[in-house]
Amino acid sequence: MTMKTLRKASEPLLFVLPCLAILGIFVYYPLVQNFIYSFFRFSAFSPEKIFVGVQNYANLLKDTIVVTALRNNLRYAIISVLCQVCFGLVLAAILEDRSFRRVSPLFRTMFFLPVLISISVICLLFSFIYRPMDGLLNSFLQFIGLGSLARPWLGSAKTAIFATIAVSQWQSTGYVMMLFIVAIQKIPDELYEAAEIDGANKMQRFFVITLPQVREMFFVTSLITVTGSFMVFNEPYILTQGGGPGTSSITIAVHMYQSGFFKDMMGYASTIAVVIFLISVFLGLIQLATFRSGED
Amino acid sequence: MRNAASPRLRRDSIGFAQLPVLLILLLGLAIIAYPLFWICMSSLKTTQEISISMWSLPRILQFQNYVDAWKMGISGYFLNSLIVTVSTIIGVLLFASLCAYGLSRFRTHWLKYALIFVMGGMMLNPQVCLIPLYGLLTKLGLRNTYFAMIIPYIAFRLPLTTLLIRSFFLAVPKEIQESATLDGCTNLQIYAKLFVPMSRPILSTAAILTAYYAWNEFLFAIIFIDSNKYRTIPAGLMSFRDALQVNWGPLIAGMVIASLPLILLFVMAQKQFIRGMTEGSVKG
Numbered sequence: 196m197t198m199k200t201l202r203k204a205s206e207p208l209l210f211v212l213p214c215l216a217i218l219g220i221f222v223y224y225p226l227v228q229n230f231i232y233s234f235f236r237f238s239a240f241s242p243e244k245i246f247v248g249v250q251n252y253a254n255l256l257k258d259t260i261v262v263t264a265l266r267n268n269l270r271y272a273i274i275s276v277l278c279q280v281c282f283g284l285v286l287a288a289i290l291e292d293r294s295f296r297r298v299s300p301l302f303r304t305m306f307f308l309p310v311l312i313s314i315s316v317i318c319l320l321f322s323f324i325y326r327p328m329d330g331l332l333n334s335f336l337q338f339i340g341l342g343s344l345a346r347p348w349l350g351s352a353k354t355a356i357f358a359t360i361a362v363s364q365w366q367s368t369g370y371v372m373m374l375f376i377v378a379i380q381k382i383p384d385e386l387y388e389a390a391e392i393d394g395a396n397k398m399q400r401f402f403v404i405t406l407p408q409v410r411e412m413f414f415v416t417s418l419i420t421v422t423g424s425f426m427v428f429n430e431p432y433i434l435t436q437g438g439g440p441g442t443s444s445i446t447i448a449v450h451m452y453q454s455g456f457f458k459d460m461m462g463y464a465s466t467i468a469v470v471i472f473l474i475s476v477f478l479g480l481i482q483l484a485t486f487r488s489g490e491d
Numbered sequence: 492m493r494n495a496a497s498p499r500l501r502r503d504s505i506g507f508a509q510l511p512v513l514l515i516l517l518l519g520l521a522i523i524a525y526p527l528f529w530i531c532m533s534s535l536k537t538t539q540e541i542s543i544s545m546w547s548l549p550r551i552l553q554f555q556n557y558v559d560a561w562k563m564g565i566s567g568y569f570l571n572s573l574i575v576t577v578s579t580i581i582g583v584l585l586f587a588s589l590c591a592y593g594l595s596r597f598r599t600h601w602l603k604y605a606l607i608f609v610m611g612g613m614m615l616n617p618q619v620c621l622i623p624l625y626g627l628l629t630k631l632g633l634r635n636t637y638f639a640m641i642i643p644y645i646a647f648r649l650p651l652t653t654l655l656i657r658s659f660f661l662a663v664p665k666e667i668q669e670s671a672t673l674d675g676c677t678n679l680q681i682y683a684k685l686f687v688p689m690s691r692p693i694l695s696t697a698a699i700l701t702a703y704y705a706w707n708e709f710l711f712a713i714i715f716i717d718s719n720k721y722r723t724i725p726a727g728l729m730s731f732r733d734a735l736q737v738n739w740g741p742l743i744a745g746m747v748i749a750s751l752p753l754i755l756l757f758v759m760a761q762k763q764f765i766r767g768m769t770e771g772s773v774k775g
Binding site: 204206207208209210211213214215217218220221222223224225226228229232239286289290294295298302305306307308309311312313314315316319320321323324329330331334365369370373374377378415416419422426428429432433448451452455456461464465468471472475476479480483 | 509529533614645646650653709732757769
């Protein structure tokens with residue numbers, strides 16, 4: 196009898212155990228280890244670890260590259276929210292408008308296509324677009340008579356980060372647009388009809404109905420884009436060979452990668468990972484709180 | 492069905508007032524579509540044509556670029572991507588659906604902590620675990636194998652997928668399970684014979700989302716794999732570029748090959764793709 200109750204009590208365990216074990220070993224355990232590592236100095240190639248206390252954290256506070264990186268992440272976040280979220284919403288509202296109903300499937304699909312393409316393909320493509328002498332962008336500028344604007348987009352410390360950010364906007368605006376399209380499609384038609392009877396024009400309908408109705412999606416997409424902006428790694432890693440020229444387009448994730456795998460300061464890289472962790476938990480908690488509130 | 496005589500029709504078509512907006516849309520379309528068209532077009536040009544006349548159409552379609560790209564290494568990367576993606580999908584679906592069943596169909600008190608454990612996993616980004624994971628995989632002898640990608644991919648996709656499937660399972664009426672229990676079915680049978688077949692829509696959504704992630708994943712693929720033998724396509728393209736130097740024709744053809752599977756998947760399952768992305772975003 197007791198055997199049976201024990202078996203009954205442990206039954207759910209059999210179902211959840213594989214999943215929890217994988218999460219425990221490959222997500223949570225590395226997370227804890229990362230905190231421990233941040234107090235040590237060690238190399239990727241030797242098992243020896245030297246305890247250095249808070250030395251890594253002290254170095255972190257003095258590290259000017261961290262400031263540059265976080266500033267770039269912040270630029271990423273601001274531009275991404277403006278371009279992907281705000282412009283994405285406007286695009287979605289236009290494409291869901293009755294006037295554009297016939298052409299909207301074409302636009303929708305085209306704008307969404309870059310989302311499907313691997314980031315390395317996109318970065319290789321943009322390395323052709325940004326080529327200093329014969330790239331598509333500079334030769335186009337010359338063609339329309341704006342040759343004076345042409346410059347080595349990725350090769351100049353002033354423009355490299357913005358050229359990198361632009362690639363992300365090119366790829367991801369369609370994703371956020373699609374999320375807004377789905378949200379707008381869920382708005383009951385009656386609301387628009389009622390507003391139309393009241394004589395509201397398109398602009399008014401957007402501000403009075405669409406905007407309040409997609410409020411939650413607006414918040415969610417803003418958080419996704421901001422979180423993504425603080426985690427960004429691939430674009431600077433590929434496009435500017437890890438944040439160049441110098442460290443002008445470095446981001447915090449690239450800085451972590453370079454400290455760990457390039458300069459072989461694994462302990463210090465773990466300390467930078469703690470910073471990334473704190474940022475992502477902060478943003479994640481906001482998201483969790485709003486998700487909860489969205490339920491009731 | 493629209494009535495041709497109805498006044499609605501006028502509002503449905505694009506009139507003079509919509510012209511400025513339409514122009515902006517077309518400009519956006521050009522910015523997105525031209526580079527995509529450029530890749531396809533350039534993949535059929537000789538390297539010389541690409542560098543000298545970037546804008547013009549190919550004189551003779553160079554399908555040879557695709558053959559070259561395939562032979563020069565893309566085939567291996569493609570196969571690796573396929574192996575890693577399919578294994579990740581199988582692993583994620585299996586472990587997530589089992590866990591979702593456990594979390595949604597039992598009333599044991601500690602399960603709520605298990606749920607928090609799973610939800611917490613969604614907040615953790617791969618970047619944060621990168622360095623310890625590198626050490627862990629090395630210690631386990633998994634670095635430079637397919638498992639160095641498959642296992643972390645499964646681990647980082649499990650939280651979201653489990654929660655998606657769980658919310659689907661929660662909506663299944665209790666009576667179904669009760670009557671099956673009366674018929675003498677064990678929970679494992681109920682899971683395998685009732686819940687899995689019933690939840691095919693959410694499972695395929697989850698499979699598409701996982702495929703999207705695993706096919707394009709770059710960070711782990713580039714750091715946990717040193718050997719060209721196990722590189723997946725996103726990471727492989729980087730070494731392909733370095734190996735080809737200025738031989739652009741095959742490189743661009745390789746870029747097209749890398750992009751095709753997901754575009755095909757999107758064309759075939761557009762609705763599920765978009766639904767998955769929306770649900771994934773709201774919950775992730």
